[in-house]
Amino acid sequence: xxxxxxxxxxxxxxxxxxxxxxxxxxxxxxxxxxxxxxxxxxxxxxxxxxxxxxxxxxxxxxxxxxxxxxxxxxxxxxxxxxxxxxxxxxxxxxxxxxxxxxxxxxxxxxxxxxxxxxxxxxxxxxxxxxxxxxxxxxxxxxxxxxxxxxxxxxxxxxxxxxxxxxxxxxxxxxxxxxxxxxxxxxxxxxxxxxxxxxxxxxxxxxxxxxxxxxxxxxxxxxxxxxxxxxxxxxxxxxxxxxxxxxxxxxxxxxxxxxxxxxxxxxxxxxxxxxxxxxxxxxxxxxxxxxxxxxxxxxxxxxxxxxxxxxxxxxxxxxxxxxxxxxxxxxxxxxxxxxxxxxxxxxxxxxxxxxxxxxxxxxxxxxxxxxxxxxxxxxxxxxxxxxxxxxxxxxxxxxxxxxxxxxxxxxxxxxxxxxxxxxxxxxxxxxxxxxxxxxxxxxxxxxxxxxxxxxxxxxxxxxxxxxxxxxxxxxxxxxxxxxxxxxxxxxxxxxxxxxxxxxxxxxxxxxxxxxxxxxxxxxxxxxxxxxxxxxxxxxxxxxxxxxxxxxxxxxxx
Amino acid sequence: xxxxxxxxxxxxxxxxxxxxxxxxxxxxxxxxxxxxxxxxxxxxxxxxxxxxxxxxxxxxxxxxxxxxxxxxxxxxxxxxxxxxxxxxxxxxxxxxxxxxxxxxxxxxxxxxxxxxxxxxx
Numbered sequence: 001x002x003x004x005x006x007x008x009x010x011x012x013x014x015x016x017x018x019x020x021x022x023x024x025x026x027x028x029x030x031x032x033x034x035x036x037x038x039x040x041x042x043x044x045x046x047x048x049x050x051x052x053x054x055x056x057x058x059x060x061x062x063x064x065x066x067x068x069x070x071x072x073x074x075x076x077x078x079x080x081x082x083x084x085x086x087x088x089x090x091x092x093x094x095x096x097x098x099x100x101x102x103x104x105x106x107x108x109x110x111x112x113x114x115x116x117x118x119x120x121x122x123x124x125x126x127x128x129x130x131x132x133x134x135x136x137x138x139x140x141x142x143x144x145x146x147x148x149x150x151x152x153x154x155x156x157x158x159x160x161x162x163x164x165x166x167x168x169x170x171x172x173x174x175x176x177x178x179x180x181x182x183x184x185x186x187x188x189x190x191x192x193x194x195x196x197x198x199x200x201x202x203x204x205x206x207x208x209x210x211x212x213x214x215x216x217x218x219x220x221x222x223x224x225x226x227x228x229x230x231x232x233x234x235x236x237x238x239x240x241x242x243x244x245x246x247x248x249x250x251x252x253x254x255x256x257x258x259x260x261x262x263x264x265x266x267x268x269x270x271x272x273x274x275x276x277x278x279x280x281x282x283x284x285x286x287x288x289x290x291x292x293x294x295x296x297x298x299x300x301x302x303x304x305x306x307x308x309x310x311x312x313x314x315x316x317x318x319x320x321x322x323x324x325x326x327x328x329x330x331x332x333x334x335x336x337x338x339x340x341x342x343x344x345x346x347x348x349x350x351x352x353x354x355x356x357x358x359x360x361x362x363x364x365x366x367x368x369x370x371x372x373x374x375x376x377x378x379x380x381x382x383x384x385x386x387x388x389x390x391x392x393x394x395x396x397x398x399x400x401x402x403x404x405x406x407x408x409x410x411x412x413x414x415x416x417x418x419x420x421x422x423x424x425x426x427x428x429x430x431x432x433x434x435x436x437x438x439x440x441x442x443x444x445x446x447x448x449x450x451x452x453x454x455x456x457x458x459x460x461x462x463x464x465x466x467x468x469x470x471x472x473x474x475x476x477x478x479x480x481x482x483x484x485x486x487x488x489x490x491x492x493x494x495x496x497x498x499x500x501x502x503x504x505x506x507x508x509x510x511x512x513x514x515x516x517x518x519x520x521x522x523x524x525x526x527x528x529x530x531x532x533x534x535x536x537x538x539x540x541x542x543x544x545x546x547x548x549x550x551x552x553x554x555x556x
Numbered sequence: 557x558x559x560x561x562x563x564x565x566x567x568x569x570x571x572x573x574x575x576x577x578x579x580x581x582x583x584x585x586x587x588x589x590x591x592x593x594x595x596x597x598x599x600x601x602x603x604x605x606x607x608x609x610x611x612x613x614x615x616x617x618x619x620x621x622x623x624x625x626x627x628x629x630x631x632x633x634x635x636x637x638x639x640x641x642x643x644x645x646x647x648x649x650x651x652x653x654x655x656x657x658x659x660x661x662x663x664x665x666x667x668x669x670x671x672x673x674x675x676x677x
Contacts, residue, residue: 016613020606027602040587043579049588056595112579122575184588188595195599195641199606203634210626279589337621339613339631343606343638382582511576 009157009329017342024196024346028177028353031188035181042385045182046114046365047277052184054283054534056191058290061274062298063190066197067355068348069150071302076324078299078306079316081476082222082230083554084237084245085303091257093295094547096265097288098540100275104266107436109276109284111511115362116269116428117370123435123512124446125504126374131450133370135424136269140363141396144356145403150325151352152404158329158345167401170349174357175397178364179390183277186361190274193350194294200340200347201301204328207335208308218304221311233554246474255480259487262433263426270362282529285536292543296550305331356400364393423461426483427453430490437514443504445497453490457482594654600645607639 011017039045077085113119117136121129151170152163177185212218219231229235229243236243239250247255265271265288275287309316309327312334317324332344368389373380377388431449435441464470465478472478510516532538614632622629 016609020609023602023605027598031598034593038588038590038592040591041582041585043582043586044588048592049586050583051586051589051592112576114579184592188598191595192599192602195603199603199634199638199641203630207625207628207630210628335625337613337617337625337631339610340625340634343610343634 009326009333010160011158011329011333011341011345012338013159013341013345014338016338017345020339020342021346021349024350025173027192028173028189031192032177032180032185035177035185035188038184039180039182039386042369042382042389043114044184045386045389046369047273048182048184048187050277051279052187052277052283054278054286054290056187057274057278057283057287059194059294060187060190061271061287061291062294063194063197063354064270064274064358065295065355066194066298066351067147067358068154068352069147069355071197071201071348071351072150072154072325072328074299074302075306075309075327076317078303079310079324079327080306081244082226082307083233083303084243085306086233086299086550086554087252087256088261089295089299090233090547090550091253092261093265094292094543095257096261097292097295098543099262100266100272101285101288101292102536102540104432104436105275105285105288106281107512107514108272109278109281110517114276114369115366116267116272117366119432119512120446121370121374123504123509124431125443128431128443128447128450129370130375131447132428133366133374135454137363137367137371139424140270140359140366141399142403144359144363144396144400147352147356147359148400149404151349154329154348157326158332158348167404170353170356171397171401174353174360175394178357178361179393182389183273183361183365186357187274187277189357190354193347193354196343196350197347197354198301200344201305201328203340204331204336204344205301205304205308208305208312208331211335212308212311218307218311222307225310225314231554233551242473244474246472246477247480251477251480251484255484259426259429259483260480263429263483263487267425267428267432269366270358273358273362273365280526280529282526282534282536286534286539289536289539289543292540293546296543296547302328360393360396360400363396364389367396368392423454423457423482423486426457426486427451427490430487431494434491434494435513438498439506439509439513439515440498440503441494442498442501444501445494448497449490449494452493453486456489457486460485594649596645596649600642600649603638603642603645605642607635607637607642609635611635611639 038049041049043049074085074088077088108116108119111119111122113122115133117129117133120132148167148171152166155161155166156163177189181188209215209218212221223231234249237245237247237249237252239248241248245252271288275284278284278287306324306327309330313322313330316322316327316330322330328348332341336344368385372388372392373385377384427450430453431446434449435446460470461478461482465472465482470481472481506516528534610631612635614629614635617629617631621631625631
């Protein structure tokens with residue numbers, strides 16, 4: 001990632017564009033103030049009182065992941081790796097989201113935990129709980145910082161704002177609306193952000209496609225310039241053959257599709273929190289499933305602009321000029337007139353705020369509920385924890401500002417994020433999935449599995465790969481391999497430690513392990529939930545089939 | 557709720573764990589369902605305003621802007637689409653208004669079956 005984007009990316013914004021941006025900021029803050037009166041208990045602040053409809057939590061689920069880093073990073077991947085980038089969506093995100101909704105959500109939502117680490121507490125006890133709560137809090141602050149830094153660079157290049165202005169303005173807005181309204185205002189703003197982002201990116205893609213002669217024009221020029229495989233999803237991914245991604249089909253499917261994506265989507269509390277705020281179990285299950293459908297089509301407005309940018313500026317990512325991350329800003333500058341340009345700038349800012357707000361709202365929950373209340377200051381009245389959560393939100397945002405500069409060392413933002421996720425989330429998923437289906441698995445196995453998997457991934461990435469001991473052609477390829485190693489090492493440690501240690505008494509596992517139920521927490525189905533379009537199985541399998549069908553045009 | 561000896565968030569000895577009892581109680585006290593506004597209103601108004609602004613820019617398009625956007629009047633089309641989305645949300649809200657939260661006694665009735673011991677296991 002460049003410290004500074006090329007100066008000539010400055011957008012020709014005018015008063016109309018700034019009016020659109022100003023209206024957005026007013027609305028964001030208004031949502032925060034209006035949501036404030038609904039915050040009475042800590043449950044309201046952390047989980048919107050478990051009251052939201054599935055379409056709201058579903059769109060927030062997808063928006064929380066559609067941060068500016070995701071948008072710029074995936075467009076960058078499109079320009080760098082070509083159509084391979086769709087694997088992050090169709091073989092990566094979709095099956096994992098469906099798995100979260102259909103398989104894991106009954107345990108998460110059904111047990112009434114407030115956070116993903118809290119599930120670990122009840123299933124495995126305090127040591128793995130504390131480990132994951134601390135890792136998650138640190139990662140959240142770090143990623144919020146990455147977000148802020150990336151935004152500051154982009155806004156400096158596009159609007160000429162000094163970096164500190166962007167950091168302070170955006171940080172303060174996120175801080176204000178989450179402190180006021182808690183998760184409700186984070187989620188509501190994410191839903192609004194989702195539509196603003198679409199309103200910015202769809203016109204960009206349409207005009208961009210016209211510029212390069214439609215899809216066929218795009219296809220022909222990139223196949224001509226980059227070779228036949230660049231515009232296919234699987235071409236050149238045979239084991240031993242060479243491709244831009246530096247990964248073969250096996251590491252794509254197992255590393256990205258299984259280990260990395262399942263680890264990210266099923267255990268990342270920033271996402272799962274949205275589902276936990278749904279009003280009943282059916283709505284919670286449907287949250288990631290409803291999110292899966294827009295997610296299938298997001299490559300069309302993120303990866304395609306990356307490809308278009310490569311046609312317009314063939315030297316992007318080579319040398320000192322434009323970087324891969326400049327793909328979308330470049331198209332905005334060259335193609336959008338004032339008006340839509342303002343919407344696109346607002347969308348980019350909105351995307352940044354969505355990503356950061358998701359991190360901050362999940363951070364304040366885990367830190368306040370799991371760490372502060374769990375170990376430091378127990379047994380205070382509920383009101384005390386609402387106040388604490390508000391203070392923690394402010395502290396988290398300020399810490400995020402401080403960590404903003406860690407991002408500077410990696411050339412591609414996504415690589416950096418994926419690296420982090422492969423270290424934290426994959427072993428977490430390993431431990432969860434075994435613990436949910438194997439009653440015997442012991443608390444000690446949970447802790448050591450988590451630790452061993454995380455350390456193994458770090459050793460593989462930083463020592464074996466960066467140290468040159470194994471030969472993997474790219475950072476992405478190394479991420480996929482590290483994720484597989486994290487999963488396998490975590491699982492092996494779990495299998496070895498469990499027989500040697502004491503299991504948790506079965507009566508403590510009610511509702512936490514397959515085949516058990518939380519006594520007294522069964523709910524009556526809500527009227528209307530029997531409708532066919534609300535059946536989780538149908539939605540889930542529908543999303544998987546649709547994602548598989550999307551591969552067809554890019555496979556032959 | 558915590559007896560201090562069994563780690564955070566209460567003891568796990570009872571069948572229905574304490575933390576789950578507390579969550580149920582907080583769900584009853586929660587104000588979100590009753591007091592949280594409907595997000596469809598926000599999306600609706602924001603997109604109607606955006607739609608009008610951008611459509612207006614599209615109606616007074618300059619040749620230069622048209623050239624830049626590859627001869628698509630992108631402001632006009634985006635503006636109309638945003639206007640339509642905003643109106644859709646307002647219409648949806650009109651046709652299917654926010655469901656008022658169940659009254660206290662209704663909640664009592666709904667949660668009553670929860671209290672019965674489960675026969676499942």
